[in-house]
Amino acid sequence: MAGPARPGKLVAAMASEMQAMLNEHEEKKGEGWKEDGHAELYRRLCEEVGELGELLMGATDANIAGQDNEFSCDVVRECTDVANFAMFIADVVLRARSHARKGLDGL
């Protein structure tokens, strides 16, 4: 009997999508997000959530029934954007914490 997908497989699949998107953007823009602060990254995250919301709120019955491959690809792409910006924010605060700890260690 097929049960629900194990979370590990879902996480691995999403990580793969996230990495592919990062590679795509890196070719075009490098890692410019590393220069952005948490407020700008949060603004971008909200933009991406908005893009995902527009897709979902505009979904047709055929979209929801999985009969539109383009729709599902677009939704996964927007979910990946959201996940990447959330990850960037986590990275910014973790790098700041690491930097602060190094400063304290130097006292």
Ligand SMILES: [Mg+2]
């Ligand atoms: Mg997007």
